[in-house]
Amino acid sequence: xxxxxxxxxxxxxxxxxxxxxxxxxxxxxxxxxxxxxxxxxxxxxxxxxxxxxxxxxxxxxxxxxxxxxxxxxxxxxxxxxxxxxxxxxxxxxxxxxxxxxxxxxxxxxxxxxxxxxxxxxxxxxxxxxxxxxxxxxxxxxxxxxxxxxxxxxxxxxxxxxxxxxxxxxxxxxxxxxxxxxxxxxxxxxxxxxxxxxxxxxxxxxxxxxxxxxxxxxxxx
Amino acid sequence: xxxxxxxxxxxxxxxxxxxxxxxxxxxxxxxxxxxxxxxxxxxxxxxxxxxxxxxxxxxxxxxxxxxxxxxxxxxxxxxxxxxxxxxxxxxxxxxxxxxxxxxxxxxxxxxxxxxxxxxxxxxxxxxxxxxxxxxxxxxxxxxxxxxxxxxxxxxxxxxxxxxxxxxxxxxxxxxxxxxxxxxxxxxxxxxxxxxxxxxxxxxxxxxxxxxxxxxxxxxxxxxxxxxxxxxxxxxxxxxxxxxxxxxxxxxxxxxxxxxxxxxxxxxxxxxxxxxxxxxxxxxxxxxxxxxxxxxxxxxxxxxxxxxxxxxxxxxxxxxxxxxxxxxxxxxxxxxxxxxxxxxxxxxxxxxxxxxxxxxxxxxxxxxxxxxxxxxxxxxxxxxxxxxxxxxxxxxxxxxxxxxxxxxxxxxxxxxxxxxxxxxxxxxxxxxxxxxxxxxxxxxxxxxxxxxxxxxxxxxxxxxxxxxxxxxxxxxxxxx
Numbered sequence: 278x279x280x281x282x283x284x285x286x287x288x289x290x291x292x293x294x295x296x297x298x299x300x301x302x303x304x305x306x307x308x309x310x311x312x313x314x315x316x317x318x319x320x321x322x323x324x325x326x327x328x329x330x331x332x333x334x335x336x337x338x339x340x341x342x343x344x345x346x347x348x349x350x351x352x353x354x355x356x357x358x359x360x361x362x363x364x365x366x367x368x369x370x371x372x373x374x375x376x377x378x379x380x381x382x383x384x385x386x387x388x389x390x391x392x393x394x395x396x397x398x399x400x401x402x403x404x405x406x407x408x409x410x411x412x413x414x415x416x417x418x419x420x421x422x423x424x425x426x427x428x429x430x431x432x433x434x435x436x437x438x439x440x441x442x443x444x445x446x447x448x449x450x451x452x453x454x455x456x457x458x459x460x461x462x463x464x465x466x467x468x469x470x471x472x473x474x475x476x477x478x479x480x481x482x483x484x485x486x487x488x489x490x491x492x493x494x495x496x497x
Numbered sequence: 498x499x500x501x502x503x504x505x506x507x508x509x510x511x512x513x514x515x516x517x518x519x520x521x522x523x524x525x526x527x528x529x530x531x532x533x534x535x536x537x538x539x540x541x542x543x544x545x546x547x548x549x550x551x552x553x554x555x556x557x558x559x560x561x562x563x564x565x566x567x568x569x570x571x572x573x574x575x576x577x578x579x580x581x582x583x584x585x586x587x588x589x590x591x592x593x594x595x596x597x598x599x600x601x602x603x604x605x606x607x608x609x610x611x612x613x614x615x616x617x618x619x620x621x622x623x624x625x626x627x628x629x630x631x632x633x634x635x636x637x638x639x640x641x642x643x644x645x646x647x648x649x650x651x652x653x654x655x656x657x658x659x660x661x662x663x664x665x666x667x668x669x670x671x672x673x674x675x676x677x678x679x680x681x682x683x684x685x686x687x688x689x690x691x692x693x694x695x696x697x698x699x700x701x702x703x704x705x706x707x708x709x710x711x712x713x714x715x716x717x718x719x720x721x722x723x724x725x726x727x728x729x730x731x732x733x734x735x736x737x738x739x740x741x742x743x744x745x746x747x748x749x750x751x752x753x754x755x756x757x758x759x760x761x762x763x764x765x766x767x768x769x770x771x772x773x774x775x776x777x778x779x780x781x782x783x784x785x786x787x788x789x790x791x792x793x794x795x796x797x798x799x800x801x802x803x804x805x806x807x808x809x810x811x812x813x814x815x816x817x818x819x820x821x822x823x824x825x826x827x828x829x830x831x832x833x834x835x836x837x838x839x840x841x842x843x844x845x846x847x848x849x850x851x852x853x854x855x856x857x858x859x860x861x862x863x864x865x866x867x868x869x870x871x872x873x874x875x876x877x878x879x880x881x882x883x884x885x886x887x888x889x890x891x892x893x894x895x896x897x898x899x900x901x902x903x904x905x906x907x908x909x910x911x912x913x914x915x916x917x918x919x920x921x922x923x924x925x926x927x928x929x930x931x932x933x934x935x936x937x938x939x940x941x942x943x944x945x946x947x948x949x950x951x952x953x954x955x956x957x958x959x960x961x962x963x964x965x966x967x968x969x970x971x972x973x974x975x976x
Contacts, residue, residue: 338771
């Protein structure tokens with residue numbers, strides 16, 4: 278009888294220990310890249326709305342980081358704000374308020390960059406998300422997906438995005454796209470092929486920000 | 498296709514090949530007729546025997562199970578009836594003890610009232626003092642022989658004095674009656690008091706009589722159980738079904754209460770154990786913690802009712818000495834109060850968290866905060882807190898229907914199991930009978946493809962053994 282009880286205690290104990298250990302597996306990690314190059318910097322108000330949506334939707338224990346896409350984006354300096362929400366809902370709410378304030382402050386003094394290094398931002402985002410050990414990792418790219426690299430910036434090598442969802446948001450059409458839509462379609466197809474080849478689990482594109490916000494995050 | 502062609506002797510002439518194959522099959526079937534009939538017989542016999550055997554076993558097991566159910570049901574019912582009778586006797590004892598204690602006082606009161614009434618009655622019976630003896634004076638006057646004015650004068654004087662005395666006596670008599678009426682009027686409350694006392698005694702006797710009738714009823718049931726008669730058994734089984742249905746209904750209602758309770762504390766529990774911890778893919782630790790709290794409340798309620806001897810699910814608690822049982826009762830009550838207080842505070846925390854989240858959502862949506870409506874907005878919060886405190890106590894009473902379910906479920910499952918076993922036994926018996934009949938059908942079905950060789954066989958047999966002529970048959974019979 279005593280042995281049986283001991284066995285039961287051990288089983289239950291191990292169950293609880295394992296349950297507590299894998300808590301990160303159920304959490305979400307979101308890294309949002311905000312394009313601030315050229316005219317796209319004017320879209321910051323839309324980006325703020327999406328960040329607010331993410332703040333409202335993410336749960337305690339989830340991670341969120343917002344970074345700008347600059348001339349060279351593979352740097353921590355480009356991260357505007359990052360947070361891993363506390364497990365306690367009350368603390369998480371406070372953290373969300375602070376995060377929102379940071380984003381508002383950034384939006385006020387935004388400056389457009391000369392070039393757009395999306396690949397660098399993706400590599401940086403993947404690095405951040407892998408560190409968070411989140412169960413569902415998502416990189417949200419708020420950009421027209423037109424990459425323009427400065428002189429000396431090398432990005433033509435295979436990147437690693439294993440287990441990460443890529444969501445392209447508000448991919449606006451450029452003047453050249455309007456003249457020849459194939460450019461737009463090819464650009465998107467090229468990005469999709471690239472991220473899938475890099476190991477991304479999903480490629481999602483959301484242009485209707487009014488009605489299709491739910492597609493940004495994957496529900497558990 | 499090629500596989501099918503491989504069976505043909507002459508692939509070029511399919512019909513001929515098929516015919517040859519058919520003849521071969523028929524010949525084989527004819528040759529294997531007797532063994533095949535044997536196989537069909539054996540298989541059908543095996544199925545029949547097996548199903549019969551299993552069916553018999555099922556019927557026997559069902560009977561055994563029924564007996565077992567009966568004994569358990571009767572034992573349990575006997576115990577329940579004994580408890581009921583015991584409680585009825587206890588009640589009667591209490592009534593008698595209480596009334597007997599009151600009886601001397603009642604009797605004394607009644608005697609006092611009776612004495613008072615008797616006194617009054619005696620006083621009423623007292624006759625006023627008789628008038629002066631004027632009658633004897635009258636007699637002596639009438640005996641005077643010599644006439645004249647003297648006797649007349651005397652008589653007139655006497656008449657006057659008599660008249661005076663008569664008036665006085667009548668006045669005295671009236672006064673006396675008036676007094677007696679007053680006494681009788683004064684005795685009225687005593688009569689009423691006596692009537693009330695007798696009414697009370699009557700009421701007590703009636704309640705005692707009702708209890709005695711109830712005891713008679715329980716005793717009749719008890720005797721029926723002891724005698725193990727089928728009528729009582731049937732009544733008890735039906736009662737178990739009814740009890741199960743009622744208890745299940747109450748349990749469902751209690752589960753509804755538990756669900757509301759769970760909803761009240763699941764969110765604030767995440768503040769304690771973390772909102773992002775999971776036990777399984779979809780099971781949050783905070784949800785499990787909330788569930789554990791509710792189950793603990795139910796357990797404490799169960800222990801409380803057990804220690805109060807309202808339920809008897811744990812014989813150990815029932816058999817504890819009174820001091821220990823009292824301690825257990827206090828402990829479970831204290832735990833229950835603590836849990837209720839925790840739940841109440843969790844309900845408050847839930848309200849705060851929801852308000853905080855709503856405020857954040859408004860900030861994120863950049864909308865104007867709602868105008869506060871003062872104390873009205875606090876009503877839901879107060880309601881939640883009260884519910885959080887009250888629900889654990891309400892949940893504690895779930896032990897009563899639970900006990901009922903536990904006891905009646907045993908009987909109901911037993912009855913259903915017996916019926917199922919009997920049904921299965923009947924089905925198997927039927928299958929056995931069908932298979933016994935099918936043996937002949939299968940044999941005949943087997944003979945259909947080989948009907949030609951069979952006809953030839955019977956023809957050859959007829960040729961070899963021609964039917965005997967009538968005369969020869971008679972001779973054989975005589976010899």
